[in-house]
Amino acid sequence: MRLHGLLWHTSPVTRFHNYRSRWAPRAAALIAVGIAALALRLIHLHAVWSLMVDELPPPGMDRWLNMQIASAIAEGDWLGGWAAPFDSSPGYSYALAVLYSLSGRHWAVPLIVQLVLGATTPLLVYDIGRRHRGHAVGLVAALLAALYQPAIFYEGLLVKFSLVPVTTAFVLLALLRVRDGELRWALPAGLALGGLALLRPNMLVVAPVVATWASLGAGGRVAIQRSALLAAGAAVLLVPMSVRDHLAGSRGRAAALGGIHFYIGTNPKADGEYVVLDGIRPDIVGHVVDARREAERRVGRTLSGPEVSRFWFERGLAFIRADPMRYARLEARKLRLSLDASESGSFGDDFDSARQLSPVLGLPLVTFGTVAPLGFVGLVGCIRRRQLLLPLFVCATLVSLLPFFIAGRYRLPLAPPMIVLAAIGIDGIDGLMRRHGRAALAMVVPGLALGAVVLGDSDAQVLTLFVALGLGLIVVRHLDRDPSRFEIAERP
Numbered sequence: 349m350r351l352h353g354l355l356w357h358t359s360p361v362t363r364f365h366n367y368r369s370r371w372a373p374r375a376a377a378l379i380a381v382g383i384a385a386l387a388l389r390l391i392h393l394h395a396v397w398s399l400m401v402d403e404l405p406p407p408g409m410d411r412w413l414n415m416q417i418a419s420a421i422a423e424g425d426w427l428g429g430w431a432a433p434f435d436s437s438p439g440y441s442y443a444l445a446v447l448y449s450l451s452g453r454h455w456a457v458p459l460i461v462q463l464v465l466g467a468t469t470p471l472l473v474y475d476i477g478r479r480h481r482g483h484a485v486g487l488v489a490a491l492l493a494a495l496y497q498p499a500i501f502y503e504g505l506l507v508k509f510s511l512v513p514v515t516t517a518f519v520l521l522a523l524l525r526v527r528d529g530e531l532r533w534a535l536p537a538g539l540a541l542g543g544l545a546l547l548r549p550n551m552l553v554v555a556p557v558v559a560t561w562a563s564l565g566a567g568g569r570v571a572i573q574r575s576a577l578l579a580a581g582a583a584v585l586l587v588p589m590s591v592r593d594h595l596a597g598s599r600g601r602a603a604a605l606g607g608i609h610f611y612i613g614t615n616p617k618a619d620g621e622y623v624v625l626d627g628i629r630p631d632i633v634g635h636v637v638d639a640r641r642e643a644e645r646r647v648g649r650t651l652s653g654p655e656v657s658r659f660w661f662e663r664g665l666a667f668i669r670a671d672p673m674r675y676a677r678l679e680a681r682k683l684r685l686s687l688d689a690s691e692s693g694s695f696g697d698d699f700d701s702a703r704q705l706s707p708v709l710g711l712p713l714v715t716f717g718t719v720a721p722l723g724f725v726g727l728v729g730c731i732r733r734r735q736l737l738l739p740l741f742v743c744a745t746l747v748s749l750l751p752f753f754i755a756g757r758y759r760l761p762l763a764p765p766m767i768v769l770a771a772i773g774i775d776g777i778d779g780l781m782r783r784h785g786r787a788a789l790a791m792v793v794p795g796l797a798l799g800a801v802v803l804g805d806s807d808a809q810v811l812t813l814f815v816a817l818g819l820g821l822i823v824v825r826h827l828d829r830d831p832s833r834f835e836i837a838e839r840p
Contacts, residue, residue: 374483374487377487377827378471378474378486378487378490381470381471381474381487381490381491381494382467382468382470382471382490382494384494385466385467385469385470385493385494386463386464386467388494388495388500388708389463389466389467389500389503389504389708390463391706391707391708392500392501392504392706392708392709393459393460393463393504395705395706395707395708396504396702396705396706398705399698399701399702399705400455400459400504400505400506400702401455401456401459405698408631408632408633409698410505410507410508410509410632411505411506411507411698413431413434413435413632414435414440414441414444414506414507414508415444415455415506416429416430416431417429417431417432417435417438417441417444417445418441418442418444418445418448418506419445419448420432421441421442421445422445422448422449422453426592427592427595427596427599427601428441428596428601432596432601432603433596433601433602433603433604433636433653434603434605434632434633434635434636435603435632436549436603436605436606436609437508437546437547437548437549437603438603439508439543439546439547439585439589440507440508440511440546440547443511444458444506447461455506458506459504459506462503462504462506462510462511463503463504465503465511465514466499466500466503466510466513466514467494468514469493469499469513469514469517469764470489470490470491470493470494471490472514472517472518472520472521472764473486473489473490473492473493473517473764473767473768474486474487474489474490475521476489476517476520476521476524476738476764476768477489477490477768477771477772479521479524479528480730480735480738480768480772481771481772481775483827484775484823484824484827485768485771485772485774485775485824486771487823487827488770488771488774488775488820488823488824489767489768489770489771491819491820491823492714492718492719492767492770492771492816493513493517493763493764493767495713495714496513496713496714496715496719496763496767497709497713497714497715498691498715498716498756498757498760498763499513499760499763500708500709500713501699501702501709502757502760504702505698508547508548509547509757509760511543511547512544512547512548512760512761512763513760513763513764515540515543515544515547516544516760516761516763516764516765517764518536518540519537519540519541519544519558520737520738520741520764520765520768522534522536522537522540523537523558523559523561523562523737524737525537526562526563526565526574526578527561527562527565527737529566531570531573531574531577534562534573534574534577534578534581535577535578535580535581536581537559537562537578537581538559538577538578538579538580538581538582538583538584539581539582539584539585540581541555541558541559541578541581541582542581542582542583542584542585542586543585544761545582545585545586546585546586546589548758548760548761550745550748550749550751550752550758551745551748551761552748553744553747553748554741554744554745554748554761555582557740557741557744558737558740558741558744559575559578559579561736561737561740562574562578562737563575563578597653597654600652600653602653602654603653604636604640604652604653604654604656604657605635605636605657606657606661607639607656607657607658607659607660607661607664608628608635608639608656608657608660609635609752609753610660610661610664610751610752611625611660611661611663611664612625612752612753613664613682613751613752613753613754614664614667614668614675614678614751615663615664615667616667616671616674618678618753619678619681620678620681620682620684620685620753620754621685621753621754621755622753622755623753625642627641627642628642639656639660640653640656643655643656643659643660644656646659647659679750682749682750682753682754683746683750685754686746686749686750686754686759686762687716687720687746687803688756688803688804689715689716689717689720689800689803689804689805689806689809690717690756690804690806691715691716691717691756712808712811712812713812714767714812714816715809715812716756716759716762716763716766717800717803717804717805717806717809717813718770718805718809718812718813718816719763719766719767719769719770719816720766720770720799720803721796721799721800721803721805721813722769722770722771722773722774722796722813722816722817722820723765723766723767723769723770723773724769724773724799725769725770725772725773725776725777725796726738726768726769726770726771726772726773726774726775726776727739727742727769727773729772729773729775729776730769730772738765738768738769741765742762742765742766742769745759745761745762746762770816771820774816774817774820774821774824775824777792777817777821778821778824778825780792781821793814796813796814796817797810800813
């Protein structure tokens with residue numbers, strides 16, 4: 349009764365001021381993180397402008413290929429010109445071509461758009477973390493995302509990897525909203541899933557897993573509605589690209605890289621990373637021209653693109669059948685490499701040149717090795733609370749990487765979920781400290797250090813890891829948090 353009277357006599361103006369006093373500092377903190385994220389990216393772009401905008405990229409590089417295809421599309425060749433068969437998934441180049449055309453044939457505009465989109469990733473990650481554990485966890489996740497070095501680097505390149513973090517973060521947030529009953533988010537979620545599959549074709553393995561998770565969170569009819577809208581959204585992008593691929597194939601211009609990429613990661617000399625095959629140059633031209641020539645030499649006749657891909661795929665399967673134990677050990681090594689802290693294969697030839705110019709890349713920023721040890725703590729916590737989207741996404745993504753060779757850049761879809769899980773892990777460590785005092789750190793710190801060593805963290809990465817832990821604990825401990833955050837849990 350007393351509480352009722354207090355609420356009854358509280359004026360709307362008072363309630364508004366209470367609401368503003370509670371949320372204004374949170375909004376200010378989040379805006380500051382977003383501004384910092386954008387500032388870092390703009391400083392980086394300004395530093396590398398001469399390399400990325402004023403100079404044409406050397407032939408054979410990923411951004412050179414994307415620019416060649418986008419230029420052809422902008423000039424009216426809707427199949428992407430001569431270079432399209434050298435790209436396993438040219439969807440990004442179509443988006444690049446649109447921006448290139450609208451900007452009057454200037455590459456700077458697409459780069460700036462990418463940077464702005466990249467700066468929104470921390471905001472999306474914030475909402476994912478907030479929905480799991482509250483404002484403080486969301487803010488920690490946003491800070492980590494703002495400082496994530498691989499994302500900053502790739503957002504300054506005209507390559508498909510530049511859009512992977514922001515697209516992944518949007519997918520996760522949209523699916524959470526769908527699961528929470530916001531049906532209007534199902535179509536955008538499906539659209540984003542389709543876009544992510546065009547950026548990274550292996551995500552076609554992940555999409556059904558997480559879409560099923562979102563759809564099965566309700567009764568029969570609602571689940572059917574969610575599934576239908578998710579599928580419709582994905583089809584908006586995937587169906588036109590399938591038609592495009594069919595037309596390209598009918599004209600002898602289809603990409604046929606799946607087989608050779610599978611064999612590079614699945615052959616007697618394979619070690620989990622990229623290996624050079626006899627007679628095949630280790631570049632995009634070799635994967636098409638040399639792979640075809642070598643396949644035709646061994647078969648003794650001319651082969652179509654799909655036949656070349658099938659040839660190499662069958663060779664990989666023959667290796668598996670001949671030595672299944674060797675293949676099992678190889679897959680275990682690939683899993684280990686997928687979680688490796690070294691970022692091997694993440695950056696390519698552009699990184700060393702860009703790092704010499706960019707003061708941002710020279711900073712001790714966050715990398716996968718920073719977030720992974722904390723992320724596994726958060727993953728365990730999510731599983732215990734039955735918050736399964738992030739664990740499902742991470743596990744399905746890891747499985748999708750295993751058939752091929754492993755490079756650090758291929759795991760960019762893991763960055764947003766692992767960043768949120770790292771923030772959740774920090775929150776879990778804070779909970780241990782609240783229950784057991786500082787003695788809990790005596791248990792946590794050695795475990796994190798051991799995890800960092802197992803993952804191959806450098807000394808700088810270990811230092812960054814513990815700086816992130818310390819700052820994260822300060823944020824989680826001292827910021828005003830949502831009182832209901834311990835009650836936040838997914839519906840079974």
